[in-house]
Amino acid sequence: MKKSNKSALSEKAGVSKGTEAHLAPLGHRRTLKRKKQNPTALAQRILDGNKSALAQGITLIESTQPNHQNDANCIIASCIPHSGKSIRIGITGVPGVGKSTFIESLGMLLLQLGKKVAVLAVDPSSSLSKGSILGDKTRMSELTKAEAAFVRPSPSGNSLGGVARKTRETIVLCEAAGYDVILIETVGVGQSETAVHSMVDFFLLLKLAGAGDQLQGIKRGIMEMADSIVINKADGDNLKPAQLARTEFERAFHLFPPKPNNWIPKVLVASALEDTGIRPIWELILEFWNHTQTNGHFKRNRDAQNKHWVIQTIEDRLIQDFYHSPGIKDGLEKTLLAVQNKETSPFAAAERLLEVFKTKK
CATH class of the missing domain: 3.40.50.300 (P-loop containing nucleotide triphosphate hydrolases)
Structure with a gap:
């Protein structure tokens, strides 16, 4: 289906209703497990306005499984030019x-x-x-x-x-x-x-x-x-x-x-x-x-938001990687206990953990 470049704010008449309620389901995870989704084909169905495909794509975004995240990134990349x-x-x-x-x-x-x-x-x-x-x-x-x-x-x-x-x-x-x-x-x-x-x-x-x-x-x-x-x-x-x-x-x-x-x-x-x-x-x-x-503020605001989300995503990923690092998992509780017992300062403890993260990541 050819995408329209029309503004979201133009009007046309009529309301189209389906025959049954469509609340985007959260149960697609079972579907994703049963059948491997082709991200390219799924992205095309989303571009065609298919609500079931859209729900499946969102479920991939919400999944924490690495293979689902990879597929989600491919779908997002295909959809970005049309957003x-x-x-x-x-x-x-x-x-x-x-x-x-x-x-x-x-x-x-x-x-x-x-x-x-x-x-x-x-x-x-x-x-x-x-x-x-x-x-x-x-x-x-x-x-x-x-x-x-x-x-x-x-x-x-x-x-x-x-x-x-x-x-x-x-x-x-x-x-x-x-x-x-x-x-x-x-x-x-x-x-x-x-x-x-x-x-x-x-x-x-x-x-x-x-x-x-x-x-x-x-x-x-x-x-x-x-x-x-x-x-x-x-x-x-x-x-x-x-x-x-x-x-x-x-x-x-x-x-x-x-x-x-x-x-x-x-x-x-x-x-x-x-x-x-x-x-x-x-x-x-x-x-x-x-x-x-x-x-001109509309575009400036969108640009600022995109910049914010780039930085926010980097920060979130760094935090996630830090706490999932093997060296941090092993040493965090011991380091916190050392701070509690006043064997070291919170600042020195943080520096030590960051050094461990840098060397073992």
Whole structure:
């Protein structure tokens, strides 16, 4: 299939739906074990928009087996020239803010506008806490049925860096498969917001009204990263508190220094449950896209993100190699015990271990 050079932001009518729910399965590992995948053929199927092939390719990315990683690298290399044409939107908010329902509403609107939508997640805690991020599929039931939608739960792993890297590579495959809007959900705790911010074009913060002081407890860094705040669940008795919260956040934004892209963040209200206020959010994202395309920040930001991920991948690999080195495995516990017993300093111990790593790697 010939790839289109059309922008992700052009519109066309109609929503194409499949006959059954398609939530990108995590069970392809058994398939990968049964049958050796040809990475070249699999990459071509991904480029043709085959969702099953896309799920298999992502499973290879998520696998820790060396042969799977080699195949994944081949697939990524084939997909890279066909990536980069989407708009990437990060969505964060504390548990209970209504992210899943909001993504369902926004995703369905985008499908009505003729978009192909991929929904990914970054949640390094999910494999340990069995957290709810993308866990309640019933809240996204319509989106998962749509032929033009692809929903993938968070990759497993305890390391935020590892989960984020897998998600970053998954974006490449989704874009190559023709998905022109990528929604990336994060659980909204720890450093996951920073990781998602480093891989998206537009960063959206969901908040609730009526929970005491609106600004109390919100991290300054999140406010600085946000390109927009949406007060969600603005319906019924919550509508008036949501409007008050909107005013409060608008005032707060004026206290922050100008963003490098000269964008002034906006605060909107919406009810994902009642499906109100969703279209203005997409229109705001279009306004942001036009603004950053015009002043050149869109490309500069993408270039900076690529540089960040090169450096981050090198650092992650060096750390992984260090702790898997035989000399380190054998000597780390003894060295830590020596520090604990004050037989050496932490700094001298670290230098000694680094020397062991250099000589035995």
